[in-house]
Amino acid sequence: MPSVIAIVVAFDSAEALPECLGALKAEGVGVIVVDNASSDGSATEAERLGACVIRNARNEGYGRANNIGGWAADSEFLLIVNPDVVVEPGTVATLLDAAERYPDAALFAPQIVEPNGRVFYQPRSLLAGYLENPIGKLAIPDGEACAPFFSGACFLIRRETFLRLGGFDESIFLFYEDDDLCRRITDSQAALVYVPKAIVRHGRGRSSARRPGLVFKSRWHQAWSRAYVSHKYGLYNPAAGMFFVNGLKTLGAALTGQRKLIERYGGSAAGALAYMRGRTALEQEGLS
Incomplete structure (x- = not known):
């Protein structure tokens, strides 16, 4: 061995x-x-x-x-x-x-x-x-x-x-x-x-090649997973707060036309909302 x-x-x-x-x-x-x-x-x-x-x-x-x-x-x-x-x-x-x-x-x-x-x-x-x-x-x-x-x-x-x-x-x-x-x-x-x-x-950031939608997807899972592990260990669930804060930031970015920030904050808001609605990360990726 x-x-x-x-x-x-x-x-x-x-x-x-x-x-x-x-x-x-x-x-x-x-x-x-x-x-x-x-x-x-x-x-x-x-x-x-x-x-x-x-x-x-x-x-x-x-x-x-x-x-x-x-x-x-x-x-x-x-x-x-x-x-x-x-x-x-x-x-x-x-x-x-x-x-x-x-x-x-x-x-x-x-x-x-x-x-x-x-x-x-x-x-x-x-x-x-x-x-x-x-x-x-x-x-x-x-x-x-x-x-x-x-x-x-x-x-x-x-x-x-x-x-x-x-x-x-x-x-x-x-x-x-x-x-x-x-x-x-x-x-x-x-x-x-x-x-x-x-x-x-x-090398930070060299694990995967860049592709459209990657930031949104990454931020979605980051928000969802934070809410998931918080609930798993009986910690304060941050999902509602993440949705509220990032939702406001998404609206602000949309008003100023900052597409990169829309993707970033929108992904976080969407991941938090998905967790609150009971959607799993595996369902999101078609794995369930």
């Missing part, structure tokens, strides 16, 4: 895949690319680069596609990797070393460096309500540390834990699936560990 297999979910990601998969190959990591019905040849490109490819007949969403890859993998660990993420040399070995040293931990997060050199570190989450000082000044740890939330852009997780918890919540098509998974890990009394010596570069 290999120690780790990387799962990369692709959706029109052909441009980003060569660098992502090339870095994983250099680390000696096997890769499963789960292609969400891309139209740009992502699946063919992934096969050319030596990855095992699972071709979904339709776009199953980020979490659901990762679950498909997780079930197909035969390894002790899963490395969840966005296609616009590039692992630095030695990163995978460093994460595996941390996993050996912390047997009671389930998830291991690398240091994520953005294109401008900024380190992305956000231990706060909508679902991490037990933080003692949630609005305090953010201090990035110099060394390994525990936190209740890490980004889903790249992390190492014990496959047994991932499958036992049911993987990502399959009711979510996009957004907040990493918050939800991290919450369920902490609720299971397992730790999440930050490993800053493991470094990845995140």
Whole structure:
């Protein structure tokens, strides 16, 4: 059994895949690319680069596609990797070393460096309500540390834990699936560990090619998923407030003819309204 297999979910990601998969190959990591019905040849490109490819007949969403890859993998660990993420040399070995040293931990997060050199570190989450000082000044740890939330852009997780918890919540098509998974890990009394010596570069926005309507769709799911996870964990449901605020912003943008803002705010208002009306994200995508 290999120690780790990387799962990369692709959706029109052909441009980003060569660098992502090339870095994983250099680390000696096997890769499963789960292609969400891309139209740009992502699946063919992934096969050319030596990855095992699972071709979904339709776009199953980020979490659901990762679950498909997780079930197909035969390894002790899963490395969840966005296609616009590039692992630095030695990163995978460093994460595996941390996993050996912390047997009671389930998830291991690398240091994520953005294109401008900024380190992305956000231990706060909508679902991490037990933080003692949630609005305090953010201090990035110099060394390994525990936190209740890490980004889903790249992390190492014990496959047994991932499958036992049911993987990502399959009711979510996009957004907040990493918050939800991290919450369920902490609720299971397992730790999440930050490993800053493991470094990845995140290309932000290069995961999928731009297409008309993408902003509206993205904002729709962001609003819907926020309302969904809030209700799931008994938090204040923000759907009505999101609909009201974004509805007003949409009207304002329409009066001034700002089409980009109409799409942005309109998507958020529509997602919130859909949740209040009982429509699911899967119904929205034709998956139910």
